Amino acid sequence: MFKKILSVLIACGLLSACATSPTGRSQFIFMPDTQINQMGLQAFDTLKRKKPISTNGQYNQVASCIAQAIIRELGGQWEVVVFEDKSPNAFALPGNKIGIHTGMLTLVGNQDQLATVIGHEVGHVLAKHSNERASQEMAVNQGMAIVQAVAAPQTALGQTAFGLLGVGAEYGILMPYSRVQESEADMIGVDLMARAGFDPRQSIGLWQKMEQASQGQQPIEFMSTHPAHATRIQNLEQHMPQAMGLYQQAQAMGKQPRCI
Ligand SMILES: [Zn+2]
Numbered sequence: 001m002f003k004k005i006l007s008v009l010i011a012c013g014l015l016s017a018c019a020t021s022p023t024g025r026s027q028f029i030f031m032p033d034t035q036i037n038q039m040g041l042q043a044f045d046t047l048k049r050k051k052p053i054s055t056n057g058q059y060n061q062v063a064s065c066i067a068q069a070i071i072r073e074l075g076g077q078w079e080v081v082v083f084e085d086k087s088p089n090a091f092a093l094p095g096n097k098i099g100i101h102t103g104m105l106t107l108v109g110n111q112d113q114l115a116t117v118i119g120h121e122v123g124h125v126l127a128k129h130s131n132e133r134a135s136q137e138m139a140v141n142q143g144m145a146i147v148q149a150v151a152a153p154q155t156a157l158g159q160t161a162f163g164l165l166g167v168g169a170e171y172g173i174l175m176p177y178s179r180v181q182e183s184e185a186d187m188i189g190v191d192l193m194a195r196a197g198f199d200p201r202q203s204i205g206l207w208q209k210m211e212q213a214s215q216g217q218q219p220i221e222f223m224s225t226h227p228a229h230a231t232r233i234q235n236l237e238q239h240m241p242q243a244m245g246l247y248q249q250a251q252a253m254g255k256q257p258r259c260i
Contacts, residue, residue, distance in 0.1 A: 020126045023184050027130050034129045052084040059105050065259035066114050067198040088213050092121035094130050111259040112202030119189030129181045173228035190243045197255030201244035203236055
């Protein structure tokens with residue numbers, strides 16, 4: 001184990017495999033982004049073939065309006081799909097794909113709460129959490145040889161990496177994120193929604209609703225590795241002055257989405 005951790009540290013130095021996340025956190029990342037994006041695209045395609053896509057005009061319009069307001073802050077091309085599924089879930093994948101369940105649309109109380117969810121999921125993509133997770137798993141499980149192999153990406157490692165991303169499990173797309181990554185996605189997401197003109201204070205109400213929804217029936221994947229509820233709310237409250245500043249700037253610039 002020690003040897004493996006050591007090889008990760010060496011890889012970090014030798015392969016310039018260290019990156020910095022949008023919040024300034026050091027990350028160990030060495031998978032090529034093109035490969036990770038390719039996996040995201042493939043997983044999203046599979047999902048679109050296997051899961052019913054919602055034809056509800058109102059749901060699609062609301063989801064698209066909120067997502068587009070957020071995407072305007074990001075730039076680039078993003079695809080947004082509403083899936084017919086009662087569980088309150090949402091996800092974003094490398095390769096700029098966003099999926100929202102109808103169960104999430106019925107759970108949220110207003111546009112700002114759905115913006116919280118989309119912001120959080122997009123936050124995972126912006127901070128390259130899939131790459132980080134896959135890189136860590138690969139280095140720890142496979143050691144230095146594979147680190148070197150991936151640094152030269154023309155190898156047959158695709159399938160291994162695919163497995164590490166969690167493809168094939170559950171919906172075939174959601175890999176568990178760490179708590180650090182979840183907290184980071186919260187912070188990135190709340191700033192992002194605020195910049196798009198959505199009220200960041202609504203993020204607290206959203207997570208409270210999610211907490212309630214996760215009690216009772218089976219656990220929701222979306223919640224399974226998320227930070228303890230009290231910690232998450234506390235972190236958001238600490239971050240709120242910054243987010244409110246961004247929100248007020250956005251309002252002053254006339255960014256006042258009316259999606260619901
Ligand atoms: Zn998350």
